[in-house]
Amino acid sequence: MRPLPEGLVDVRQRLVRVMAQKWVNGTVLHYAFRGGPEPQRRAVRSAFQEWLDLGIGLRFQEVEEPGEAEVRIAFDQAGGSWSYLGRDVLGIGTQDPTMNLGWDLTDAYGRTTALHEIGHTMGLPHEHQNPFAGIVWDEQRVYEFFAGAPNNWSRETTHHNVLRKLGPDEVEGSVWDPDSVMQYAFPEGLIQEPERYRPGIEPPGGLSAKDREWVQTFYPALPDVLPALEPFRSTPLTLAPGEQADFEIVPGASRKLQIATFGDADTTLVLFEEVDGELRFLAGDDDGGEERNADVSAKLFRGRRYVVRVRLVWAGRSGDAAIMCW
Structure with missing residues (x-):
């Protein structure tokens, strides 16, 4: 969480936190692959295009050299799937990946995985960590589940990606969207409350209506002509x-x-x-x-x-x- 000085009014602190990882609209994010078979690469390109097809102001461009890219994508099959959040990628060494896609992306689940990790790169957090969701976990079963394949996560990683709740000043609003592409699927037995989700959560996959609405609001299409910023004129x-x-x-x-x-x-x-x-x-x-x-x-x-x-x-x-x- 971004450290802030004491004494900030609550509304200011919340706004700073919410937008800490968001890109300035109109940014061109360059991405490069670190290895990976061509079918996996095609799936990632398709996922980038699906976000772009919403008419957003962000742009994505593939480059050959990882050193020229803000977003560097690896395909380590033993590393699970993950991505740094938004502008946090700028603090990662140019020889290190900022995203890993650790399983097949060519089926519906893989397509959702690619959309999900690109969502992180755009600054979207996990939906199930929304503090307004009211989820009460069976924490031991959560640790055991994510320690297995395909994630093979440590307890620390599981806590960071699943159990840790975002602060109320880190989320866009109070509405939880269980259909979001940023919402994990969970099998039966991991969630204790709300009761309706004890049998598990199975999002439909792909971008939800609220995903589309949020990204189009925060990264709207850019105007064709920009006003001039004239020297010495406020x-x-x-x-x-x-x-x-x-x-x-x-x-x-x-x-x-x-x-x-x-x-x-x-x-x-x-x-x-x-x-x-x-x-x-x-x-x-x-x-x-x-x-x-x-x-x-x-x-x-x-x-x-x-x-x-x-x-x-x-x-x-x-x-x-x-x-x-x-």
Whole structure:
């Protein structure tokens, strides 16, 4: 859980936690395979495409070199299936996988597995760890079940992936969706309460209606034309928590520019450079929970196109914020 300073108001703390692992909308996530047979790779590509077909603003692009990818996918059949959560992948060494897919992906269960792990990469947590689900576990039986194949998990891993409840300030809302692609299937005997789930939980597989609604809300389709961010001109950010504003910069001269937000607000600020028609990360800052504003600087070159994306996490007493470059 992200450490935050003492004294934050509850609503601010909750918003910072909820969005801690979420990407700025419009980010291009590059993924690369570390081995794996071609049928497995095709299944993963298909799962990425299924998320994309919802019309979201995130993009996924396959690259050959793992060192060029934020998302590195392994197929260790002894390692179970797992993924780091959202922006946590950025803290993983470039030679290490950020996702493992440990069993066959070519059937319906495998397809759901691939969608599930990509959901983690997008920032979605496990649905059964929602604190509002009210699940009471037979913990010993849970440990015994996940210690067996195909997961072969340690007690620590089982606790982290199943038994540990998320804090109320880490979830998107109070509604539990047992049909979610992020919800595990559980056999009879692992759940004690709610009583209706004592025989087990068997989600239908694939993306639920609420999965689609959530991802389209948080990563909406991007506009075709972006407003310009003009030097030395403050631009108001009239955003609600979780909303995002996007701007473009096409410098008239090559020079170092500073870009910053202003006001009593928490924001995530990211600068991209367009290279061969693709936006590549150049700089970023997240001031969530800190008593400062997001601020990045970089040398921008004449005639090139740059895109600035700023997501508002929380607006303070005035509710006002702004962005400027100089």
